[in-house]
Amino acid sequence: MTDNAPKNSLTLLGLGDMGTALARTWLAAGHRLTVWNRTAAKAAAPAAEGAVVAASPAEAVAANGLVVICLLDDATVGSALDGVDLTGKDLVNLTTGTPAEGRARAAWAEERGARFVDGGIMATPTMIGVPEAGGYVFYSGSRALFDTHRATLEVPAGARFVGEDPGHAALHDVALLSAMYGMFAGISHAYALIEGEDIAPKDLAPLLSEWLGAMGFFVGNAAERLTSRDFTTGVVSSLAMQTAASGTLLRTAEQQGVSAELISPYLDLMRRRLTADPAAHGGEDTAGAITLLKR
Known part of the structure; x- marks a missing residue:
């Protein structure tokens, strides 16, 4: 990946699978990169590709104004940067965390004289540096920091700024991942139902993909x-009708010898919304059940 734009220098803390993918992409794009990793051996590959290896987090941070962090968890970030001078630094934290951790880490950085942006990576390591793979990163926090370094941040994957609340990148990340796992749960249950039947998973697969695509309207509708x-x-399919029909799903699971543990929670939620006030909620869309989840 080459272009005629000026290349920025940056520091990367953390060389796990994701960190290594980020490092290789920046190096391939011609960026000057300083790296640090607690296990020094993991820095060998980036070093062979031109990265400067720092002996400590303090040395790595001192090397550049832009510092990208991709460590195990928030506690590891605090441990690695404990006592390090962050004055005037721009910190971009790509470590997976919660919204509350993002907000707390932003305040921690600002107290130490640094600008801060939190990130949520919506990609696997194999998608980094591959634009056609569709990966991107959510960013939130200092808009000025993001705007200053956007070109550099967009080298590994697309960049989507989602607000100046430092917790919003993690919140968007977890919201999308939660929806993904819910989908995985339904798909897993569907495949379990046909286990032992004369139905090949590969024959059900295109039908599942087609059906889930058709049901995607629920996202915007909700x-x-x-x-x-x-x-x-x-409303096309009411809560009362869908709750009544859910019995068929449960009986089929029982008859097929399949646990309903992956789908029961959502069916129970619909039933709870309905029984609270059948007259008021029976004709509703199932999106109304979402309101019961907020504690």
Whole structure:
């Protein structure tokens, strides 16, 4: 990956699978990179590709104004940077964490004289540096920091700024991952149902993909209803009807010898919304059940 734009220098703390992928991409793009990793042996590959290896986090941070962090967890970030002078530094934290950790780490950085942006990586290491793979990173926190370094941050993957609240990158990350695991749960249950039957998983696969794609309308529909708080206008398949039909799903699972543990929680949520007030909620869209999840 080459271009005629000026190349920035940066520091990267952390050379796990994701950190190594980030390092290789920046190096391939011609950026000057200083790296540090607690296990020094992991720095050998980036060093062979031109990275400067720092002996300590303090040495790595001192080398550049932009410092990208991709460590195990928030506690590791605190441990690695304990006592390190961060005055005037721009910290971009790509370590997986919670919204609360992002906000606390932003305050911690600002107290030490640094600007801070938190990130949530929506990609696997193999997607880094491969634009056609569709990976990207959510960023939130200092808009000025993001704007200053956007070109550098976009080298490994697309960059999407989601607000100046430092917790919003992690919140977007976890929201999307939560939806993904919910989808995985349904797909897993579907495959379990056909185990032992004369139905090949590879034959069910295209049907699952097609059906899940068709049901994607629920994403936008739920967003509109949660915004308007109108769960009754234009309902096609009511909560009462879907709750009644859910019995068939549970009986089929029982008859097929399949645990319903992956789908029962959502069916129970719909039933709870309905039984709270059948007259008020029976004609609603199922999106109304979402309101029960907020404690």
